[in-house]
Amino acid sequence: MNEKLSLTELQLIIKDSLYIALPDMYWVIAEISEIKENYNGHCYLELVEKHQDEINIRSRVKAVIWSSRFRFLKSFFENATGESLREGLKILVRVKIEYHEIYGLSLVIHDIDPSFTLGEMALKRQQILKKLEAEGVLTMNKDLDFPMVPQRIAVISSRNAAGYTDFMKHLTGNNYGYVFYIALIETPMQGNETEAGVIKALEKIAGHLEKFDVAVIIRGGGSQTDLSWFDNYKIAYYITQFPLPVITGIGHEKDLSVTDIVAYQSLKTPTAVADYLIECMIIAENHLIGMSKEIIDRSLLILEEIKIRTDSARLKLIPVARTMISGFKEELSGIIIDMINTGKEYIMRAGLFPANHKSRLISGTRSHLSVNSSSLTGRKQSLASHSRSFLNNTNNKVAVLENSLKILDPENVLKRGYTITSLDGKIIKKRVQLKKDDMINTRFSDGSVSSKVV
Amino acid sequence: MVKKEFSFNQAVSEIEKILQEIESGEMDVDRLSVEVKRASELIRQCQKKLKSTEEEINAIFKDLA
Numbered sequence: 001m002n003e004k005l006s007l008t009e010l011q012l013i014i015k016d017s018l019y020i021a022l023p024d025m026y027w028v029i030a031e032i033s034e035i036k037e038n039y040n041g042h043c044y045l046e047l048v049e050k051h052q053d054e055i056n057i058r059s060r061v062k063a064v065i066w067s068s069r070f071r072f073l074k075s076f077f078e079n080a081t082g083e084s085l086r087e088g089l090k091i092l093v094r095v096k097i098e099y100h101e102i103y104g105l106s107l108v109i110h111d112i113d114p115s116f117t118l119g120e121m122a123l124k125r126q127q128i129l130k131k132l133e134a135e136g137v138l139t140m141n142k143d144l145d146f147p148m149v150p151q152r153i154a155v156i157s158s159r160n161a162a163g164y165t166d167f168m169k170h171l172t173g174n175n176y177g178y179v180f181y182i183a184l185i186e187t188p189m190q191g192n193e194t195e196a197g198v199i200k201a202l203e204k205i206a207g208h209l210e211k212f213d214v215a216v217i218i219r220g221g222g223s224q225t226d227l228s229w230f231d232n233y234k235i236a237y238y239i240t241q242f243p244l245p246v247i248t249g250i251g252h253e254k255d256l257s258v259t260d261i262v263a264y265q266s267l268k269t270p271t272a273v274a275d276y277l278i279e280c281m282i283i284a285e286n287h288l289i290g291m292s293k294e295i296i297d298r299s300l301l302i303l304e305e306i307k308i309r310t311d312s313a314r315l316k317l318i319p320v321a322r323t324m325i326s327g328f329k330e331e332l333s334g335i336i337i338d339m340i341n342t343g344k345e346y347i348m349r350a351g352l353f354p355a356n357h358k359s360r361l362i363s364g365t366r367s368h369l370s371v372n373s374s375s376l377t378g379r380k381q382s383l384a385s386h387s388r389s390f391l392n393n394t395n396n397k398v399a400v401l402e403n404s405l406k407i408l409d410p411e412n413v414l415k416r417g418y419t420i421t422s423l424d425g426k427i428i429k430k431r432v433q434l435k436k437d438d439m440i441n442t443r444f445s446d447g448s449v450s451s452k453v454v
Numbered sequence: 455m456v457k458k459e460f461s462f463n464q465a466v467s468e469i470e471k472i473l474q475e476i477e478s479g480e481m482d483v484d485r486l487s488v489e490v491k492r493a494s495e496l497i498r499q500c501q502k503k504l505k506s507t508e509e510e511i512n513a514i515f516k517d518l519a
Contacts, residue, residue, distance in 0.1 A: 149462045149504065152511065154518075177505045183518040211514060284462070285504055291469050292497050298476045299490050306483060 011101035018105075022097045025110060031090045033060070041067030043074075043085075047107065063095065063107040073112050080114030082255060083121070083226050092116035121228055121255075128233045128258045137240040141264045144245045147213040148284045150277050152181045154208075154215045154244075156201040158189050163220015163251055163270035170274035178281045183212075189219035194229040202238050209243055214277075217259065218249040218270040230257035239263055249273035327430060334429035337420065419444055462503055465496045 005013070030047035037043045043065040049058045065073060078084055085091070094111035132138045153171075157164040164184065171180050185204055187197030198217065205215055230250055236258040239246050245264035249272055250257060260266035267273050420443040421428045428434060438453045472493045475481055481489065 147463070148466060151503075152515070179505060179507045181511045181515045183515045185518075208518060211511075211518065281504060284466075285501070287466065288469075288497055288500050291466075291473050292494070295469075295473055295476060295490060295493050298473070299486060302476070302479070302481065302486055303483070 008101055011099070015099040015101065018097055018099045025094050025096050027092060027094050027113070028107070029090065029092050029116070030061075030063075032085065032087050033057075035085055035087055037070070041070060043067075043070045045109075061105065061107055062103075063093075063109055065109045069110060073109070077112055077114050077117075081117050081121070083117065083228060086226060089117060089228070090120040121231060124228075125231050125258055125261075128231060128236060129261060131233065132236060132240060132258075132262065135237075137237065138262060140240040141242060141246055141262055144243070144264060146245050146264065146280070148280070148287075150214040150245075150280050151179065152211060152213045153183070153277065154205040154212045155182055155184045156187055156198060156205075156215065156217045157184060157219055157270075159184060159186055161189060161218070161220045163218045163249065166220060167216075167218055167249070167270035167274050170271050171277065174274075174278045174281075176278065176282065176285070178278060180277070190226050190229045195232050195234055198235050199238050202242060205244070206242070212244055215242065215244045215246045216249065216273055216277075217246060217263070218251070218273055220249075220251050220270050227255055227257045230259035232258065235259050236262045247273050247276065331429045334427050337427070460499055460503060462500055465500050469493050469496050469500075 028047075030049060032045055033048040034046035035043065036045075045063040045065070046060060047063050048060045050056060051058050074085065083089065092113040093107075093109045094113075095107035095109055097105070098108050099105050129138065155164065155167070157167075168182065171182070174180075185201040187201045188194055189197075202215070205212060227250065230248075239259060239262050248257075248260050248263045248266045249268070249270040250260060250266075251269050256266060265276065267276055422441045422443070423434065423438055428440065434440065434453050436453055439450055440453060442449050442451060472489045475489065476486065
């Protein structure tokens with residue numbers, strides 16, 4: 001070993017040896033521990049393999065994806081997985097081993113297999129879900145009662161996220177005039193701070209539970225839609241234990257994160273979350289309108305029934321009224337008999353009055369005549385005749401009246417076959433005036449009989 | 455002063471109860487008119503809750519955010 005090599009010569013020997021020894025491309029499984037895209041579009045990574053404890057590193061190597069390849073691989077990977085290439089992600093890549101005299105060993109990535117990453121993510125998700133299930137908490141948030149009116153909303157998001165703006169616009173501009181109250185609790189929605197941030201936000205809401213109806217986790221739109229930040233055991237566990245229903249709109253088309261799975265309701269976009277909340281309000285209002293209509297209909301029905309009942313009562317009343325009327329008739333005939341008696345008395349008095357009046361008139365006239373002697377003889381004659389005709393007239397009227405009253409006289413009424421019933425001298429006009437064992441007197445035209453009520 | 459908070463859920467269950475009673479047909483006209491009046495008042499309050507802003511809540515929410 002006398003030959004001395006320059007460093008470059010050595011590096012070139014290594015380079016050539018590696019090239020000869022490892023001429024092919026290899027599929028390699030690794031985890032990204034660092035990744036950055038530089039100004040000219042090349043992507044530099046550090047790949048690692050960890051021990052089973054997931055902390056200590058077993059091996060490490062630099063890697064690069066040249067810009068021409070990176071442009072394609074980046075979108076290919078993102079489209080397939082919904083994830084961007086980022087640290088912490090496990091990938092399967094096809095690499096060529098290169099050695100550079102200045103930069104040393106690195107793996108040049110030519111291809112990537114997104115299905116491996118998808119499988120890895122699904123596996124991780126499954127592990128978290130299994131753990132939550134084993135703990136018996138998996139569906140706890142889903143089991144909560146959802147408020148009829150989800151009006152007071154705690155939003156976990158970042159203010160500048162397009163998703164939050166969409167959500168607010170959609171919710172506050174709803175076509176129905178529903179009022180929503182929104183408190184935004186800001187937190188990073190991706191990156192390493194996601195876990196701690198979301199949990200802190202949930203804790204803050206938990207401190208004011210009575211002020212909220214529902215909690216919403218949204219982020220939005222954009223190309224950066226790394227779902228796996230929400231495939232997080234701690235966030236998921238906290239949600240299962242959260243006393244308010246949680247709705248997610250994390251904005252992922254393809255898959256559900258663990259956070260989505262444990263939430264009360266998961267929707268694809270923040271706009272869909274807003275729609276969901278508005279829909280709840282519509283259902284509540286429709287329920288009100290339905291009940292209101294039902295109450296009106298039922299009440300009208302009851303009123304209609306009452307009207308029908310009143311009408312039928314009226315119809316039933318007619319025979320009752322008839323009976324009453326015949327009762328009244330009897331009563332009336334009694335009253336008429338009374339009236340006749342009274343009338344007779346008046347007539348008798350009336351008969352006396354003209355006689356009395358006549359004698360007074362005559363004597364009065366006489367004394368008048370004796371004072372005014374002959375000049376008044378003519379007048380006396382005419383006065384006398386007038387007086388006489390007046391008296392005759394009166395007498396005639398009285399006779400007519402007497403005659404007509406005779407027909408109505410109870411005696412005559414009795415003669416026509418009617419009887420008068422009395423109890424203790426009082427005329428009985430109604431059945432109710434009598435009770436059992438009363439001794440009643442029945443007057444016929446030719447006399448009376450007594451009888452006992454049985 | 456603590457204003458007693460109007461509960462939509464409670465109001466709705468009260469309206470439901472009134473409706474049930476009306477449906478049972480065991481209600482005379484006087485009660486019916488009282489209950490219908492009560493129900494319409496509750497419905498009015500519920501509608502108001504859905505559609506008019508309570509400044510009190512707005513203020514609380516401003517402090518929270």
